[in-house]
Amino acid sequence: MKRYIMLLLSFWTCLAVQAQTSVYGTVEDGTGKSVPGASVTLLRAGKPLKFTKTDARGAFRMNIGELQKADSLQIGCIGFAKTVVKPAEKGATNVKLAAKPFELNEVTVRGGRIFGRQDTTVYDLTRFANERDNSLKDVLKKLPGVEVASNGELTVNGKSLSRFTVEGLDLTGGRYNQLEENIKAKDVKNAEIIHHDQPVKALEGKVLTDNVAMNIVLKDDARDKLLPTVRPHLLIGKPVSVGGAANILQIGKNRQWMYTLAYDRTGKDLMQETHALAHYGGGLPAAGLPSWHAAPSVYAPIAAERLRFNTSQRYGASRIQKLPNDGELRFTANYLRTVERQTTKNESVYDLGGSTPVITTQNQHLTLLHDDFSAELEHKINTASTYGKDLLSISARQTDALSDLGDTLAQRIRTPELNISGSLYRLYTLGKGQLSVQSVMDYHHSVSDLYINNFRTRLRTNLWHSAVSVGWLRKRLYLTRRYSGGFDLRNLNLSGSSVKLSAHLSPYFQYERGKFQASLTPRLVWERFVRQRCSFLLPQPSLYLKWKSGRRSEWTLAANYAEGTGQMGEFILDSYRQNYRTYYTGDGLIRRTRNLFSTLEYVYKRPVSEFFFNAGATVGRSWQNIMIDLRIADGRYYLSQRECNAESDYWQAEASVSKGLSDLHLKARLNGSFTYGKGQQMSDGNLLQYTSRLCNLMPNIEFAPTCGALSYEGRFSWSSSSVMETLFGWEQSLSLTSTFGPIDLTCSMTHHRNELQQGNVLSILLADAKAVWRMKKLRLSLNLSNLFDKKEYIVRQNTGISISTDCYTLRGCELLLALQYSL
Helix, strand or coil: CHHHHHHHHHHHHHHHHHHCEEEEEEEECCCCCECCCCEEEEEECCEEEEEEECCCCCEEEEEECCCCCCCEEEEECCCECCEEECCCCCCCEEEECCECCEECCCEEECCCCEEEECCEEEEEHHHHCCCCCCEHHHHHCCCCCEEECCCCCEEECCEECCEEEECCECCCCCCCHHHHHHCEHHHEEEEEEEECCCCCHHHCCCCCCCCEEEEEEECCCCCCCEEEEEEEEEEECCCCEEEEEEEEEEECCCEEEEEEEEEECCCCCHHHHHCCCCCCCCCCCCCCCCCCCCCCCCCCCCCHHHCCEEEEEEEEEEEEEEECCCEEEEEEEEEEEEEEEEEEEEEEEECCCCCCCEEEEEEEEEEEEEEEEEEEEEEEEECCCEEEEEEEEEEEEEEEEEEECCCCCEEEEEEEEEEEEEEEEEEEEECCEEEEEEEEEEEEEEEEEEEECCEEEEEEEEEEEEEEEEEEEEEECCEEEEEEEEEEEEEEECCCEEEEEEEEEEEEEEEEECCEEEEEEEEEEEEEECCCCEEEEEEEEEEEEEECCCCCEEEEEEEEEEEEECCHHHCCCCEEEEECCEEEECCCCCCEEEEEEEEEEEEEEEHHHCEEEEEEEEEEEEEEEEEEEEEEECCEEEEEEEEEEEEEEEEEEEEEEEEEEHHHCEEEEEEEEEEEEEEEEEECCEEEEEEEEEEEEEEEEEECCCCEEEEEEEEEEEEEECCEEEEEEEEEEEEEEEEECCEEEEEEEEEEEEEEECCEEEEEEEEEEEEEEECCCEEEEEEEECCCCCCEEEEEEECCCEEEEEEEECCCCEEEEEEEEEC
C-alpha cells in the first residue's frame, strides 16, 4: 500500500513541475555592465507574487505556476530608477536600468562611478580607468575632488592625506608614492576616501578628527598574486646611458610585500620616493639636529626632470602582515645614492635703506652627492579596548656638496648624520575611561665640515632626547575630557653640554552633539635652559569649532595662541661660518615668540554630482624679541642677533572648486589664492618695513574619452612688494593624446612667461612628444623631450626686501626608449 502511495505522490509532483513556467533574464546598467543584487518582483494585479535577486552576473530566474497577461516584473536597485517591464513569454527578459541618484539621512548613493555613505566616499576606479592608464596614479588624477602633486602627494578637497592604505594596510609607512607608480591601473577596483578619519578603534566616537584617509581596494584576481614589473630604458642624449627599474609586489588583506630597485640618469628625483607623505601622529615625535652649514641643494622652479643632471640608484624593501588580535608588523628599508649636477647663475638686489641697492651675484656649478639609508620596524595593536604602536627607526645619511664658484674659489660642505629612535604608545580602556602612555628616546650624531679652498671648519654635534607623556580620557554623554602631562629632556653637545628641560600640562575638552562640535585645549608649557639659567612659562591655548550646516557642508573655525622659544642652535655658538660668504654671530640670546592665528574654512561636497568646493581664510600675527641684523659688504653676508621687539602680519584667502562629468569623462578644477604679508627686517641697526602680495589662479582640465585624452593645467601669478614692481607670469601646460587601437600618440607643450622686470619678459616654450604601444603584458614607449633644445630658464622672484633673478641650465633634446613588462 505504501508503495502505491509513493508512486502516486511522485506522479503528481512531476505533473506540478511540468506545469511550472520559468521567468528568467538579466539586469544591466546603461553601459551594459551587469547589476548584481537587484531585486526582481513578479507583480500580479499590482500586488507582489514572487521575489528574487540577481546573482553576481546580474542574472535572475523564478519559477511560477502560470504566466498571465497582466503580470509584470518590477526591478529595483540602490542608485537606479525603479523599472517595471513586461516579462517575455518566451526566452530571456533583459532589463536596462537607468542611473538615478537619491539621498537618505546618512547615505548618498549613485549607480555609476561614485557613491557615498556617511563620511566615506567610494570611487569605482574601473569606471574611471581606460586602456591608456598605466598605474594607479594615472587613475587617481581623474577623480573629482582629488589632486595629485608632481611628487605623488594626494589632497582631497584641499586636505592632505593623513593615512594611505591598500586593502586596509599601510605597506610603506606613508611613502605611498611608491605604490602609486607600481600598482597597475588594471588591478584596482575602488578608492575609499574616509573623511574625519579616526584609525584608533578605541577612540572611535570619543575623539573626532578632521583627518582624511584613502584606502585602495584591488580586484579579486589581483589580490594575493605576485605582480612583478620590469622597466628597462635607453637614453640617447649627452651622455648615452641605460637604466630602468624593477619591482615585485604582492598585495593581500593579511600580508603584503614589495621589493624595488632603480637606476636612473633621466633627471627623475628618486629621493621623493623615500619621503613619507602621510603622517598619522600616533606617538611622540623624535627630535632633530640643528643645521650649522648651509649646504646648497638642487632647486627646481619648473619640472625637475628638465634641469636635474643625475646618476641615481635606489633599493627598497617593505613588508607588512597582520597578527592575531588585530596586530600588525611592518618593516621598511630604503637605500638611496644620488649624484646630481646643476649649473646656475644668480643676481640678488637688496633694498637695505641705503642710497643705492646692494647687488650680489653668484655663478655656481654644483655637484651634490647624497647617500641615505633608513629602516623602520613597527608593531601595532588596534582593538576596541587597546591600541599600541612600537616604532624603531634608524637612518644614516651623508650630504657632500661641492661648489665650483669661479677660477679661484671652491666650496665643499660635508654633513654625515646618524639618527636612532625608539618610541612606544599604549592606550588602555579601564572601566569607563582610557589610560594612555607615550614615550620616545632618540640619539643623533653629526660631523659637519666646511671647506673653502684650504680653509676648514668642523662642528661635531651630539643630541640626546627623551620624552614621556601620560593621559587619561573619559567620555560622558556629549562631553569628552582628556588630561595629559609629560616632560621632555634634550642634551645638545657641541662646544660643551647644553640641556633643555620642559614639562607640559594639556587638558582637552570636546563637546559633540548633533551637527555641532567644539574643543578647547588650555595647554601650558614650562621650559628650563640649564646652561643659560633661564626658565619660561608658556601658555599655548587653542579653540576649535565645527558645525555641519547640512549633509553636504560644514564650517570649521580654529584659533590658536602660542608662546615659545627658539631653536637651541640659534644661541649655542657665539659665531660660526655658514658658507663661503655668510657669517653668523650670536649673543647667546634666547628667542621668545608669540603667535596668534585663526582659520575659517567651509567645505561642500556632493559626491553624487561629482561636485566639491572648499574655501578658507587665515589671519595671523607674530611677535618676537630678537631680530637678525643683515649687513652686506664686499659680496659677503653678515648675520647677527639683535635684541629688538618686532612683529609681522599675515593673511590668506583661498578657494577650490572641482566638478566631474562622468558621461563626458571630464574633470575640471579651479584653485585660487591671495596672500598678504607685512614684516620687518633689520640692517645695520635700522628697522625696515616691507609688504608682499601674491595672487595665484590655477585652472585644470582632464578630458579622457575613448578616442584620446586632453590635459590642461595652468598657473597665473601676480606678485608685488614694497621693493618690487608688480610682476605677472604664468605657466600653462597642454597635453593631447590620440589613440589608434593599441597605440597612443601624445604631444605636450608647456609655455612659461616670466616677467623679469618691467618691460622685460622671458617667454619660453618647452615641448615633448611620446608614443606608447600597448600589448597584453608589454608596453613600449618612445619619448622625445625638449624638442626645441632650449638651453636655459630664467625666473625672477620676490624674497621680502630683495629681488632675486636665477638662471638654470636645461637638459638638451633627449630620446628615451623604455620598455615595461608586467605579469
